[in-house]
Amino acid sequence: MSTHRRSSGLAESQDRLIAAWGQMGSTWGISRTMAEVHALLYITGQALCTDDVMARLSISRGNASMSLRALVDWGVVQREHRRGDRKEYFVATSDVWVMLQSILRERMKREIHPVLANLCEIRDESGAIIEPRGRGAGAGPIDDEEAVEEHHRRLDDLIALVRVIDEMGTKLLALDPQLMKQTAMALAGGFGGGADDSPSRGAGRGS
Amino acid sequence: MSTHRRSSGLAESQDRLIAAWGQMGSTWGISRTMAEVHALLYITGQALCTDDVMARLSISRGNASMSLRALVDWGVVQREHRRGDRKEYFVATSDVWVMLQSILRERMKREIHPVLANLCEIRDESGAIIEPRGRGAGAGPIDDEEAVEEHHRRLDDLIALVRVIDEMGTKLLALDPQLMKQTAMALAGGFGGGADDSPSRGAGRGS
DNA sequence: GGGCTTTTTCAATAGATTCTGAAAACATGC
DNA sequence: GCATGTTTTCAGAATCTATTGAAAAAGCCC
Incomplete structure (x- = not known):
């Protein structure tokens, strides 16, 4: 060779x-x-x-x-x-698990927290949306009222999603790196499967 | 109007x-x-x-x-x-949870899988690394042998990390969106805490 | 402080990405 | 097939990001 x-x-x-x-x-x-x-x-x-x-x-x-x-x-x-x-x-x-925590911490700070804060702020201020001149004022279709409700519903769903992600991240960061490793491996192994340490020296995955 | x-x-x-x-x-x-x-x-x-x-x-x-x-x-x-x-x-x-799965699927495909394949390939080929002219050939310090071992160790650690992330993602994608939601909320709520559906309509988080 | 070494900063530039707009391709109904 | 309306493509322009290189700042030692 x-x-x-x-x-x-x-x-x-x-x-x-x-x-x-x-x-x-x-x-x-x-x-x-x-x-x-x-x-x-x-x-x-x-x-x-x-x-x-x-x-x-x-x-x-x-x-x-x-x-x-x-x-x-x-x-x-x-x-x-x-x-x-x-x-x-x-x-x-x-230690790659310590490294992962650092990365997670930084990405949460930069990507999740600002968005969550933003979304919450938007919702708080959008609480004040009132349809034009109340219902029954003639011109406007009642459609608008529905639209506003749907808007709030969707906003809330989005916030709930981001918040859960945020909380999950926070929980993971609070863990000791070794415990986080265990947790991650348990999840990877099928939610309760055995947590094996050895990285299986065999061939790589195909693609 | x-x-x-x-x-x-x-x-x-x-x-x-x-x-x-x-x-x-x-x-x-x-x-x-x-x-x-x-x-x-x-x-x-x-x-x-x-x-x-x-x-x-x-x-x-x-x-x-x-x-x-x-x-x-x-x-x-x-x-x-x-x-x-x-x-x-x-x-x-x-459905935001269906949406999350789509995003996760796509990001795994674009970011995790290629890297994992790459890393595995690198390791497979780096298995062939031999120090210049074997040990004890005089010139080269035995340091090199240590360096190669350390290299493999670190490569393996990295692969193990990425692989666990990959498997976690795969597991989550295999779940029904609603079940994934439950799982995520359980994790967010403290690893076994009650999974509450309502997104708590109150004020947002401060910052 | 003065001379020496290393690090940081930042305006200018090189490079990469995204966006536009108009032309080509694609449908659909007649 | 032609006429009409819609979508896709893509070269070039506009925009944003990363990188350089040299000057300024920060240490350090005598």
Whole structure:
């Protein structure tokens, strides 16, 4: 087998993971680069400084700085200082379940909470909707009254949905990461099925 | 008809919801317009044709057509034909839990499955990583062997995580929407708490 | 403080996404 | 088939986002 440029074995595999993670990130709201930096730190498992990241991913200093800071804000990467070295180093959280909680926390904060607040505000203010000049004023069809009721019903349904999602997330975040893992695996395994730890080393899923 | 002023009550509330939903959509991978079209169809509860959508949201025909088609693809909007009318009308799924399942299904397909397949492929191929010229060949530090092991460990952890998420999603999708609702509410209510149906009509959450 | 190193910021630019509008394709009824 | 009304497509324009690179700020040590 073509082992001739095999020193790239590890690095190449890392690059592929970085690319995959980056692509996934960009499908979400996260910038591709930020996800790539995270993947790099996670998969190497080492503490890297800004220059390491710049060099490995071929990105500018500004970009590296921004991405690293954002990752620290998200809580999936920690700063690390070294005695006798002025540089700052960065390490990714190695426990994927802790990582998942950080991501969940941040996404809830950015995506769910604002929407829920918005929806509630809209409903509160829409409570004041009154049909034009009451019923029976002649011109307007009574249709409007129905429409307003339906509007409220649908608004309420939407709020109930988002709220349940919010509460579920909050519950999960309150859990210890290990317990969350157990819970997730129980759900994945069929609501009460055995929670197995081993990730089944076999072949991957087809597609 | 005296529609000129009071139309601001209901329509304004609708507009606000549309804006909120659109913003949320753009935080995810969904285009803002597509989310707005969906919000419009959902909140009005009516079957609208392309021209209605164009007029109400002030968007071009092409944009409306694309967005509507995408929503139909996602399964959150259905086409509707009317006898004696050549136009096509569109209605949003009114059950929010059915809607949630459609969204979940589509997001799994687009975001989770490809990543999982990718990760598995990477692992399968990275199984072949051998350190340069075996151990003990002098030059290379044995460090490399450790690095490769760590690499595999981390890759496996990541795969296990994504796989659990995938399986959880699959399980939820297999459920009847109403049962999924029950499940979600049970989780939200504290893992075994009572599942109450009423969405508590009171004031909203603060922030 | 002054010299040195590293990090952060930000205006300009490169790049990607979304939207438009008009033309092509598609139906439907006559 | 033709006439009419509707939907889809897509190249180019408009818009939004990410990235760079260099200047400013922040540390650190003597």
